[in-house]
Each structure stands twice: as structure tokens, then as C-alpha cells.
Amino acid sequence: MSARGRGTPALVLAVWLAAGGAGAAAGQAAADAWVLRGTVLGGGRPMAVLEAPDGRQRRLHVGEAAAPGVRLVAVARDHAVIETPAGRRVVRFGERLDAGSAETRTVPIRLALRAAAAVPDLLAGGALLPHQRDGRPAGFYVNRLPPGSPLAALGLRPGDVIVAVGGTPVSAATDGWALYRELRGRDRIELELARAGRAHRIGYRLVR
CATH class of the missing domain: 2.30.42.10 (PDZ domain)
Incomplete structure (x- = not known):
């Protein structure tokens, strides 16, 4: 397992959203609230360690949802792939992504x-x-x-x-x-x- 401590710069699960739409806006807020802290590759289905808005860390298996419209679809040693209302995003450790x-x-x-x-x-x-x-x-x-x-x-x-x-x-x-x-x-x-x-x-x- 690779994980980052609380002092490490967070990798925000930012999303690119098409203009308009209440569902897309909800997906934006939900995705921005979660931070990638680590990945777990051994022992069955891969998992990602995500920090929730309240500061608690959760382990999500591939296929599970972090929030409505935000789902973990793949995990590697140094990144995860997140499905959002706007499509898939690759998120990595060690950098803070803005909406770009x-x-x-x-x-x-x-x-x-x-x-x-x-x-x-x-x-x-x-x-x-x-x-x-x-x-x-x-x-x-x-x-x-x-x-x-x-x-x-x-x-x-x-x-x-x-x-x-x-x-x-x-x-x-x-x-x-x-x-x-x-x-x-x-x-x-x-x-x-x-x-x-x-x-x-x-x-x-x-x-x-």
C-alpha cells in the first residue's frame, strides 16, 4: 500500500464539467470534496484511499462510488481513474489539480x-x-x-x-x-x- 500523510500536498479529485445541468453541478461539488491519499493493489480487488470532506479516510474498491456521480473505476500504484459526470479523469499523488x-x-x-x-x-x-x-x-x-x-x-x-x-x-x-x-x-x-x-x-x- 502506498499512502500519503495529512501534511502531503493533496490531490483534489477535480472534474471537467460541461456547462449547465444540476446533476453536473452536484458532481463537481462531490468530486472536489474528495482527496486521493493512497492506493492498495494486493489482495483481491484494487482499492483507493480517499479522504472525505470531514477528514476521515475511506477505502473504496474499484466500482464503488465516493459520492453521487463520482465512482472509482481503476487503480494503479501512483494514480487512480475516477468516473465523473463529465467523463473519466486520471488523478495522481503529489500535486494539487485545479479545474484547469x-x-x-x-x-x-x-x-x-x-x-x-x-x-x-x-x-x-x-x-x-x-x-x-x-x-x-x-x-x-x-x-x-x-x-x-x-x-x-x-x-x-x-x-x-x-x-x-x-x-x-x-x-x-x-x-x-x-x-x-x-x-x-x-x-x-x-x-x-x-x-x-x-x-x-x-x-x-x-x-x-
């Missing part, structure tokens, strides 16, 4: 497929670089964008760090091919970035 910024785009699915298929070549050519946090893989750093790059057409910029796609952390060239296969059956997907030191999310509506 967000945008939405409508793009042809063929453009998203081109971008996913290009990841191995972009890594091999140095346009994307493996990014690490505390010595562990933590996404892709956008070093440069070649002319005509599908990543530029999707709104990425040099200096961005691609953290997760569709709520799944990315860290290896093979993740591009896994994303390619997944995209073929999707009509929406969210990209999580670190941009200029802040969380930034791009939600895509994929059209055929």
Missing part, C-alpha cells in the same frame, strides 16, 4: 486515427519525447510538430504533455496503436494535457 481549462472540438475521425497511428513515428523522430515524473513514465512531451502533423490539427502545441487519452494514461509507443483500435468504435474522446503547468482538456466529437 478545457475546450471542445469537432474533428473527422480519420484525423484522430491518423494522429494515433503517427505516435510511434513521432516518438522515433523526436517530435514526441517520453515524459517522466519521479522517474516513472508519465506521458509524452510534445517537443515539436512537423508541418502537416495531425497533432497540430487536433490543437496540440509544442510544450504540451499528453497525459491520458479517454481516461487511460499513455506512456509507450504501443499506446498509439491501442488508441487507434479504440477510436474506431468511438464518437467522442477526451485528451488530458499538462499545458504551461496547468491541467488542460480537449474534448473531441468525432464525425465520420
